Amino acid sequence: MTTNTIDDQEVAKFEAMAEEWWDETGKFKPLHMMNPVRLDYITRQIAAEYNRDLGADKPFAGLRILDIGCGGGLLCEPMARLGADVVGVDAAPRNIPVAQIHAEQSGLTIDYRHGTAEAMAAAGEQFDVVLNMEVVEHVADPLGFLTACQQLLKPGGLHLCSTINRNPKSFAMAIVGAEWVMRWLPKGTHDWNKFITPDELFDLLKNAGLTPVDRTGYVFNFLAFTWSTSPDDLSVNYVTAATKPA
Amino acid sequence: MDNPARAAICQGMEQTDIIIVGGGLNGPVLALAAAQSGLRVTIIDAITPDTHRARDFDGRSYAIALGSMRLLRGVGVWDALKGDAQPMLDIKVTDGRAGEGASPWMMHFDHAEIEEGPMGWLVEDRHLRAALLDAVAAQDRINHMTGRKVVAQLALGGKVEVTLDDGEVLSARLLVGCDGRSSGVAQRAGIKRTGWDYGQTAIVCAVAHELPHNGIAHQFFMPGGPLAILPLTGNRSSIVWSEQSRRAKEVLALDDGAFLEALKPAFGSFLGDITLVGQRFSYPLGLTLADSLIAPRVALVGDAAHGIHPIAGQGLNAGLRDVAALAQVLEDTKMRGEDIGSVIALERYQVWRRFDATRLAIATDTFNRLFSNDNPVLRGLRDMGMGVINAVPGLRRRFIREAAGLNGDLPRLMR
Numbered sequence: 001m002t003t004n005t006i007d008d009q010e011v012a013k014f015e016a017m018a019e020e021w022w023d024e025t026g027k028f029k030p031l032h033m034m035n036p037v038r039l040d041y042i043t044r045q046i047a048a049e050y051n052r053d054l055g056a057d058k059p060f061a062g063l064r065i066l067d068i069g070c071g072g073g074l075l076c077e078p079m080a081r082l083g084a085d086v087v088g089v090d091a092a093p094r095n096i097p098v099a100q101i102h103a104e105q106s107g108l109t110i111d112y113r114h115g116t117a118e119a120m121a122a123a124g125e126q127f128d129v130v131l132n133m134e135v136v137e138h139v140a141d142p143l144g145f146l147t148a149c150q151q152l153l154k155p156g157g158l159h160l161c162s163t164i165n166r167n168p169k170s171f172a173m174a175i176v177g178a179e180w181v182m183r184w185l186p187k188g189t190h191d192w193n194k195f196i197t198p199d200e201l202f203d204l205l206k207n208a209g210l211t212p213v214d215r216t217g218y219v220f221n222f223l224a225f226t227w228s229t230s231p232d233d234l235s236v237n238y239v240t241a242a243t244k245p246a
Numbered sequence: 247m248d249n250p251a252r253a254a255i256c257q258g259m260e261q262t263d264i265i266i267v268g269g270g271l272n273g274p275v276l277a278l279a280a281a282q283s284g285l286r287v288t289i290i291d292a293i294t295p296d297t298h299r300a301r302d303f304d305g306r307s308y309a310i311a312l313g314s315m316r317l318l319r320g321v322g323v324w325d326a327l328k329g330d331a332q333p334m335l336d337i338k339v340t341d342g343r344a345g346e347g348a349s350p351w352m353m354h355f356d357h358a359e360i361e362e363g364p365m366g367w368l369v370e371d372r373h374l375r376a377a378l379l380d381a382v383a384a385q386d387r388i389n390h391m392t393g394r395k396v397v398a399q400l401a402l403g404g405k406v407e408v409t410l411d412d413g414e415v416l417s418a419r420l421l422v423g424c425d426g427r428s429s430g431v432a433q434r435a436g437i438k439r440t441g442w443d444y445g446q447t448a449i450v451c452a453v454a455h456e457l458p459h460n461g462i463a464h465q466f467f468m469p470g471g472p473l474a475i476l477p478l479t480g481n482r483s484s485i486v487w488s489e490q491s492r493r494a495k496e497v498l499a500l501d502d503g504a505f506l507e508a509l510k511p512a513f514g515s516f517l518g519d520i521t522l523v524g525q526r527f528s529y530p531l532g533l534t535l536a537d538s539l540i541a542p543r544v545a546l547v548g549d550a551a552h553g554i555h556p557i558a559g560q561g562l563n564a565g566l567r568d569v570a571a572l573a574q575v576l577e578d579t580k581m582r583g584e585d586i587g588s589v590i591a592l593e594r595y596q597v598w599r600r601f602d603a604t605r606l607a608i609a610t611d612t613f614n615r616l617f618s619n620d621n622p623v624l625r626g627l628r629d630m631g632m633g634v635i636n637a638v639p640g641l642r643r644r645f646i647r648e649a650a651g652l653n654g655d656l657p658r659l660m661r
């Protein structure tokens with residue numbers, strides 16, 4: 001491990017933060033609630049693209065996966081558990097030791113780095129799969145960012161990208177509902193103006209040199225209080241799959 | 247170093263994904279289902295395999311509902327059992343009173359009213375245990391540790407550590423308590439229990455009889471408690487006789503001949519002359535519900551989670567439903583790459599099973615209170631209720647499906 005350059009006090013602080021990231025009832029609860037449906041989509045898309053059997057032991061062995069905006073490692077750890085060789089990158093430096101400590105507690109080896117997609121692309125790194133979840137609505141230049149993601153893929157690689165639609169319903173749900181009423185997210189987490197419609201995202205992906213192959217909605221059911229996927233309802237949260245031409 | 251589990255400890259690796267405490271029935275079935283999903287399982291079994299493999303019929307048997315049969319088939323043990331299993335084609339429920347014969351009010355549940363087949367099968371304990379032991383031994387992903395007990399457990403961050411009576415320490419991502427009504431796993435996890443005694447004792451035995459039973463199961467509601475007569479292969483039946491504990495003690499003290507004489511007034515003469523086969527067993531009856539089915543890195547299954555009255559023969563079947571639900575949650579969790587022992591995974595199991603298990607506990611408790619007495623008013627009420635259920639096909643079919651274990655949100659392994 002490469003965590004040994006930080007002192008004990010720092011480690012204690014990061015352990016507390018690791019607990020917060022991974023506390024399924026704490027402030028990251030909305031992410032934990034959404035995680036199963038995100039993982040269902042991600043695992044099935046990767047399995048379909050690379051002909052893997054999800055029932056097998058370590059089905060993603062031999063695949064190199066990059067998670068952009070990895071946070072505490074909520075997606076990196078499942079990918080590593082499924083056998084992938086995982087790199088997690090986050091622009092927020094303090095997330096890196098948090099994620100490292102938790103991976104160590106979980107007995108997983110994951111390469112966490114502080115940095116950006118653009119810098120990694122410039123360094124010439126290549127992956128079979130790039131996970132780009134709930135990031136594109138936060139960046140200043142979506143096309144430049146997606147182009148960097150495209151460069152990070154090997155030819156024939158798979159790019160999975162989720163974001164939030166821009167319409168009155170998404171304003172009501174993602175801003176008023178999630179931030180103001182339910183307080184699932186801190187106020188100001190999202191700027192509605194930066195939300196992207198599925199058609200806009202498809203155009204951006206094409207302009208970045210990728211071939212969109214699928215789009216699916218994530219729908220929150222208030223009665224069951226769980227998320228599910230929907231092929232038709234992309235009105236708020238949705239995810240896309242795109243491939244890099246071989 | 248003949249034990250691969252120990253070799254793994256030396257290498258500093260987690261040698262197993264799940265530790266199951268309890269080698270009875272639910273434990274091995276869960277182990278087989280989880281191993282099929284690619285998980286590595288260690289069973290800690292206090293009993294030695296020789297004790298499990300008693301060859302002669304000892305009088306104990308189980309009513310395996312249709313849903314439970316599907317689970318046993320799914321984990322690959324049903325083929326070894328089905329030749330020795332007696333299908334239950336019909337259930338007759340009668341409000342009885344010793345010496346007076348059956349009341350005219352009764353319920354009759356015939357498997358022909360549902361499409362799926364018999365409502366269940368009677369399987370002898372010795373056959374079920376042998377089939378499970380063979381299947382467990384044949385599964386590479388299961389390590390069956392026998393004659394060992396757990397003395398301590400500790401949930402830490404990403405794993406749970408279990409200390410055995412000989413000092414060996416095992417670790418896994420999840421610890422499952424299949425260790426019965428006085429579950430040590432639940433106690434050590436600080437899970438409290440709620441429950442009460444029924445003041446009744448179940449006397450379990452088997453009889454051979456002159457006349458064929460035709461695959462019909464009988465339930466007589468006697469003032470001291472329900473009496474179930476369940477068809478075994480050949481001209482034999484299994485008896486589950488619930489009695490006031492004081493009376494049960496007297497009856498159990500009798501020699502075999504006097505015991506049969508005591509049984510006969512309730513049993514009646516419809517199967518001709520009866521003789522005892524195997525031993526007599528007795529179990530004090532009580533209700534015991536764990537306040538939670540889960541704790542950090544811990545899940546409870548079967549009687550460890552909910553010990554109920556045997557009135558409808560649903561105890562084992564409810565446990566197997568826990569097994570099927572937990573196995574499905576674990577498989578889905580594993581396929582997503584999630585941590586199988588995380589709170590979020592265990593919550594899925596608890597949300598799924600808790601309501602059903604509590605509902606069953608309340609239903610059996612209520613039935614027992616309603617029927618185990620000689621109060622003329624209650625007697626009139628329950629007889630009328632039975633008459634109504636028996637007369638309305640939709641209601642009747644609902645009960646048949648309930649007995650077959652087909653109601654509710656069925657796990658994949660029971661569909």
